[in-house]
Amino acid sequence: MNHTVQTFFSPVNSSQPPNYEMLKEEHEVAMMGAPHNPAPPTSTVIHIRSETSVPDHVVWSLFNTLFMNPCCLGFIAFAYSVKSRDRKMVGDLTGAQAYASTAKCLNIWALILGILMTILLIVVPVLIFHAHQ
Structure with missing residues (x-):
């Protein structure tokens, strides 16, 4: 076994014979692994800003x-949505979130009122038609 370590670690173009103690130390390092560093390993954390x-x-x-x-709630919501998209493109995520929140609220109200108005436009004529018969 010592012979393989000697041929493995011996220099190719050297005129001097390899040092036995140096080969023994290299063999121990190879068998046991790298020497342990008493300092704790440090880590580096890289924060990559993803598309939020x-x-x-x-x-x-x-x-x-x-x-x-x-x-005109839908139109106003559309204007706030465009402002939110513009803020997001610039990189102002706080402003984009504020405009998006307003647009969401306006969209909810526009949807609720639009559904109620649609129901009323269907129900009221039906009730009037049945009342006259």
Whole structure:
């Protein structure tokens, strides 16, 4: 076994014979692993800013603008959604979140009022028609 370590660690173009104690030390390092460092290992943490998902609700706002637009709430929600998208493109995530929150609230109200108005536009004529018969 010592012979394989000697041929493995011996220099190729050396005119001097290899030192036995140096070979023995290299053999021990090879068998036991690298020497242990008394200092604790340090780690480096790299924070990579990923695309933070701030929903801007543009599609929902566009739907409400086209189909459910009582009191122009859908259009106003669309304007806030576009502002939210602009803030997100600039990198202002706090501003984008604020505009998106306002757009979401306006979209909810536009949807609720639009559904109520649609139901009333169906129910009221039906009730009037049945009342006259």
